[in-house]
Amino acid sequence: MISPPLGIRRLSSVEPGFHTALEELLAPEERHDAEIDLAVADILSDVRRRGDAALLDCTRRFDRRDAGSVAQLEVPRNRLQQSLQSLPVAQRDALEQAATRIRSYHEKQRAHSWHYLESDGTLLGQKVTPLARVGLYVPGGKASYPSSVLMNAIPAKVAGVGELIVATPAPGGKMNDLVLAAAAICEVDRLFAIGGAQAIGALAYGTETVPRVDKIVGPGNAYVAAAKRRVFGAVGIDMVAGPSEILVICDGLTDPDWIAMDLFSQAEHDELAQAILLSPDAAFIDAVAASLERQLGTMPRASIIRASLENRGALIHVRDLDEACAIANHVAPEHLELSVEEPDRWADRIDHAGAIFLGRYTSEALGDYCAGPNHVLPTSRTARFSSPLGVYDFQKRTSLIGVSARGAATLGTIASAIAHGEGLQAHALSAGYRIGREESD
Incomplete structure (x- = not known):
């Protein structure tokens, strides 16, 4: 039985309605039942x-x-x-x-x-546990x-x-x-x-x-x-994670079979996973599309990959790599592959991504298993304000404040003035009682 052609979206940033189409592509699938x-x-x-x-x-x-x-x-x-x-x-x-x-x-x-001492002997710091x-x-x-x-x-x-x-x-x-x-x-x-x-x-x-x-x-x-x-x-x-995501920016010089398989690597997770390619080279996008068609039938999870690519995937032709980076920042993907020359240079243009994979040899799959950085990453565009899971998620920070007698006079005056302005008299008096008491200590 011959499988039908893969119906993955083909978009161009120069076409009218591109931004509307992009927003529709990025709209979260409603998973809440x-x-x-x-x-x-x-x-x-x-x-x-x-x-x-x-x-x-x-x-x-x-x-x-x-x-x-x-x-x-x-x-x-x-x-x-x-x-x-x-x-x-x-x-x-x-x-x-x-x-x-x-x-x-x-x-x-x-x-x-850590902590530090101010000139009057006041201690300020942070206790990490x-x-x-x-x-x-x-x-x-x-x-x-x-x-x-x-x-x-x-x-x-x-x-x-x-x-x-x-x-x-x-x-x-x-x-x-x-x-x-x-x-x-x-x-x-x-x-x-x-x-x-x-x-x-x-x-x-x-x-x-x-x-x-x-x-x-x-x-x-x-x-x-x-x-x-x-x-x-x-x-x-930690987070309520959404479906897996990959966005690949490629200048057109990477083997198209590599890029096709990188897209498959996330699409095989889930029918709602998202795999997107951005490239300024239209002929390269055609080559990747052909590779997707050719390799799909060899995948054990072909039905899941097909559903993912047809429902939420896209091959997008962009003007240049600058525009590709701007679109990537808008998407804020979980995984971003920079399959380009001088990947460090283009990484400087990226502000929002869970993880950035630098260069043609850095497949996202290596990050999933053994590169070292965490594979628990923000999804659903939350990389705009969230970070990968890390040691800091298992530590908490407690502020340390140890005010000296001299410091109580300075800080008490400031706190009392603000507290009176807020109408909180007990706050003001609590701070004020300690002003000028250093001589009796």
């Missing part, structure tokens, strides 16, 4: 009210697994080590090498406490992602998080050895074979067996995303 939200609300309420009993019921219902207690759903540490040792040598080495690179990169992000307990959700339904374990757990460990608890589903009681091996490499503290919204509820509220955490990180399906939205405030969350 009212029925999902209601179901999640019920699950969270049940977990909050009944604790372990609710977890067991949900595990039986959604993961088709019976357990006598939630304690039976906790995976012992020796099982994690067994999974690591049972892997083929090439896979084990790859995971360990990736972990080493990710750890090395993130160690450079660790913030430290790790979060006490963090929950990491790892998907385990349609696919398993050991890379997500590495990218979330390693910065938490580098930050010094006191206890890291992983929750991952085990449909039918089956667990993925790569995920367990990654957990062993990262030295997670506890791992529960619990998935879905119920796992988020258990981590957010705590049960008789699952301890309550301070922050929940990690990707998940629509139910997990809806649960994270709902528990935010009771606990911190």
Whole structure:
């Protein structure tokens, strides 16, 4: 059976209506389902009210697994080590090498406490402390992602998080050895074979067996995303991530097969993933389009790739690379490949992107697994104001203020004047009482 031609959009920045077409392309797909939200609300309420009993019921219902207690759903540490040792040598080495690179990169992000003394002896500073307990959700339904374990757990460990608890589903009681091996490499503290919204509820509220955490990180399906939205405030969350995105800027001198496969690499994630190419070379865009057609049939996830490219993908002809960078800043993509000569020069023009991949040999896939920087990135144009996951997401900052007697006179005068202006007399008096008291100290 011959597949129909790939119906990916072809746009040009010089055509009338281009900006309208671009906005339509970037318009977020509505993933929020009212029925999902209601179901999640019920699950969270049940977990909050009944604790372990609710977890067991949900595990039986959604993961088709019976357990006598939630304690039976906790995976012992020796099982994690067994999974690591049972892997083929090439896979084990790859995971360990990736972990080493990710750890090395993130160690450079660790913030430290600091302070300084003013001339009157007043101390001002910042105390940096790790979060006490963090929950990491790892998907385990349609696919398993050991890379997500590495990218979330390693910065938490580098930050010094006191206890890291992983929750991952085990449909039918089956667990993925790569995920367990990654957990062993990262030295997670506890791992529960619990998935879905119920796992988020258990981590957010705590049960008789699952301890309550301070922050929940990690990707998940629509139910997990809806649960994270709902528990935010009771606990911190990393982000509610949207579908994967890649935007490639190419000058037309890269092998078109490389670029086509880079677009596929994100499109294969999800029918709602977005893959866009910007190039000033019309003939190159034609070559990439031909490569997409030729290579699509060789992809195991061809139907997902086709749906993604036809629904949300685009090949866009631009005037020049300056315009390409301007459009990229407007898009604020999760992943931005600069497949051009002098990529550093063009990177200086980019203000909004989750991660920038410099040069023709830097495929986005390397960032997903082993380059070192985190692959948890802002999506849905939130790179305009958000950053990749990092060590700083697992540390908190506390201000230090130690005012000397001399400093109290200076600062008290300032604070009192402002407080009177705001009509807050107790504030003014609290600051004012200490003025001129240094002689009696």
